[in-house]
Amino acid sequence: MGMFVFLPLVLPLTAWPIARLAEQHLHPRTATRLLTGVAAVMAACSTLCLGLVMVVGTAQLPGNPLPDGWSDPEVRAAVPYDEIVGKAAIPALVVVLVACGRTLWRHGRVRRRAHRALAGLRETGVAVLPDDVPYAYALPGGGRRDRVVVTTAMLDCLEPAERRALFAHERAHLAARHHRFLLAVQLAARANPFLRPLRTAVSYTAERWADEDAAQTVGSRRAVACAIGKAALVSRGTPVATLAGLAAGPVPRRVAALLGPAPAVRSWPPLFTSVGAATWGAAVGAAVSAMSSANSAVTMVFILHAATPL
Numbered sequence: 001m002g003m004f005v006f007l008p009l010v011l012p013l014t015a016w017p018i019a020r021l022a023e024q025h026l027h028p029r030t031a032t033r034l035l036t037g038v039a040a041v042m043a044a045c046s047t048l049c050l051g052l053v054m055v056v057g058t059a060q061l062p063g064n065p066l067p068d069g070w071s072d073p074e075v076r077a078a079v080p081y082d083e084i085v086g087k088a089a090i091p092a093l094v095v096v097l098v099a100c101g102r103t104l105w106r107h108g109r110v111r112r113r114a115h116r117a118l119a120g121l122r123e124t125g126v127a128v129l130p131d132d133v134p135y136a137y138a139l140p141g142g143g144r145r146d147r148v149v150v151t152t153a154m155l156d157c158l159e160p161a162e163r164r165a166l167f168a169h170e171r172a173h174l175a176a177r178h179h180r181f182l183l184a185v186q187l188a189a190r191a192n193p194f195l196r197p198l199r200t201a202v203s204y205t206a207e208r209w210a211d212e213d214a215a216q217t218v219g220s221r222r223a224v225a226c227a228i229g230k231a232a233l234v235s236r237g238t239p240v241a242t243l244a245g246l247a248a249g250p251v252p253r254r255v256a257a258l259l260g261p262a263p264a265v266r267s268w269p270p271l272f273t274s275v276g277a278a279t280w281g282a283a284v285g286a287a288v289s290a291m292s293s294a295n296s297a298v299t300m301v302f303i304l305h306a307a308t309p310l
Contacts, residue, residue, distance in 0.1 A: 002078075002080065003080060004292045004295060004296055005049050005052060005053060005079060005292070005296040006049070006080075006085075007049075007288065007289065007292040008042065008045035008046040008048070008049045008289040008292050008293045009046050009049060009050065009192070010194070011042060011045075011046075011285045011286075011288060011289040011292075012039075012042045012043075012046070012192050012194035012195045012198075012285070012289075013194055013285075014281050014282055014284070014285030015035075015038050015039070015042065015195070015197075015198055015281075015282040015285055015286075016194075016197050017274075017277075017278035017281060017282075018034070018035070018038070018275070018278040018279055018281065018282040019035065019197040019198050019200070019201040020197070020201065021274055021275040021278045021279075022034060022035055022201060022205065022275065022278075022279075023201055023204055023205060023208075024275075025269065025273075025274075025275040026205075026263075026269065026275060026279075027212075027263045027264065027265050027266065028205045028206070028207075028208035028209035028211070028212055028263065029176075029209050029212075029265075030265075030266070030267065031201070031202075031205040031208075032178075032181055032202055032205040032206050032209055033181075034279065034282075035185070035198045035201050035202050035205065036181045036184050036185055036198075036202055037286075038198065038282050038283070038285075038286050039184065039185045039188035039189075039195050039198040039199070039202070040184050040185075040188055041286045041289065041290060042188070042192065042195060042285070042286055042289050043187065043188035043189075043191040043192050043195055044191075044293075045289040045290055045292070045293035046191060046192045046289070046293075047093075047096060047191050047192075048293045048296075048297060049292070049293050049296055050089055050092060050093050050096065051089075051093055052079075052296055052297060052300050053079055053085055053086055053089040054086070054089040054090050054092075054093045055070065055300070055304075056070075056075060056076055056078070056079045056082050056086040056089075057082070057085070057086025057087040057088070057089050057090050058086075058090060059071040059075065059076075060076070060082075060083075060086060060087065061087075067304075067307075067308045067309075069304075069307035069308045069309060070304055070307060070308070072307050074303065074306075074307060075303055075304065075307050078299065078300065078303050096190065096191050099190035099191075100187050100190045100191060103183075103186050103187055103190055104183075104187070107183055107186075111139070111140070111141070114139050114149070115139070115141060115145070118139075118147065118149065123144070123145075124147070125146065125147060125148060125171075126147065126148045126149075126150065126167065127139075127147050127148070127149045127150070128150055128151070128152060128155070129149065129150070129151045129152070130151070130152050131151035131152065131153055132151075132153050133151060133153060134151055134153040134154035134156075134157055134231070134234045134235050135150075135151055135154060135235050136148070136149065136150040136151070136154050136166055136170060136231070136235075137149055137170065138170040138171070138173035138174050138178075138179075140174055140177070140179045146174040148167055148170040148171060148174070150166065150167075150170075153234075154166070154231065154234070154235065157230055157231070157234045158227055158230060158231070159226075161218065161220065161223040161226075162223055162226055162227035162230060163227075164218050164223070165214050165215075165218050165220070165223045165224040165226075165227040166227050166231070168213070168214035168217040168218050168224075169210045169211065169213075169214040169224065169227070169228075170210075171217075172209070172210040172213035172214055172217070173206075173210050175213075176209060176210070176213070178206045178209070178210065181202055181206055182202065182203065182206060185198055185199040185202045185203075186199060204250060204253070204254075207254060208254060208257060211224055211228070211254055211257070211258055212262065212263065215258060215262070221258045221259065221262070222258070222259065224258055225254075225255045225258035225259050228251055228254055228255055228258070229251065229255050232251040
């Protein structure tokens with residue numbers, strides 16, 4: 001394996017340029033899908049390689065349940081600096097697994113609590129809550145359980161056209177399953193801290209995606225921009241940060257984008273541009289990460305098989 005086993009741990013750095021440029025130059029739908037895919041691949045590869053390194057470190061611990069052959073010098077020689085990184089990988093992987101587990105648990109708990117809070121209401125696509133605190137958010141539930149939750153205080157702050165924009169925005173979140181993209185990049189950032197810029201970027205592009213879909217639905221970009229601006233001025237956000245809301249993300253940038261022309265829809269940017277070069281750089285980084293992790297995994301399997309007595 002050599003140093004290739006460490007490549008997936010640092011290759012997420014190649015995605016940093018596209019994290020910022022995608023927000024500015026790609027259609028939000030394209031940017032969200034691209035960044036989420038890159039983050040998921042790189043996070044999976046780095047976690048896999050961390051696990052491979054951990055095997056070498058765990059095999060050196062006294063009393064471990066692994067075969068004795070896995071601690072042979074031939075096995076340890078497959079990982080550079082095995083005495084240090086092998087043992088350091090053990091707590092590192094534990095931290096990754098605990099962080100990802102907590103993220104999944106919190107995500108599920110938030111959704112369950114939100115659905116329980118609406119249990120007494122009719123099963124409709126929109127739940128209007130009599131509350132003096134203005135907020136609105138999209139609550140995914142799967143199919144017919146998807147709901148848009150909004151308070152009377154929020155509706156009172158908006159004009160009729162802006163209310164239509166609000167509902168169109170939240171329904172766009174539900175229709176495109178944006179919560180899955182957001183959860184994926186959150187897990188990726190927990191698995192590898194170098195992927196945090198992609199998580200931040202996807203949080204913004206997912207909102208922009210919903211903005212553009214809402215503008216197309218209501219037929220007025222200005223109405224959506226006004227709804228977002230008003231909601232940001234009066235809203236305190238959503239009850240929990242994991243739920244997508246109308247006034248989430250950097251609102252001034254979203255409003256400015258809506259007051260400008262609609263972004264061009266294209267699947268892949270031209271190569272000889274800054275965003276094109278950054279996109280190809282991130283794609284190559286993800287591909288190299290996948291090949292390095294696959295090569296390391298196959299090599300480790302063969303080495304461990306050879307070192308394990310029949």
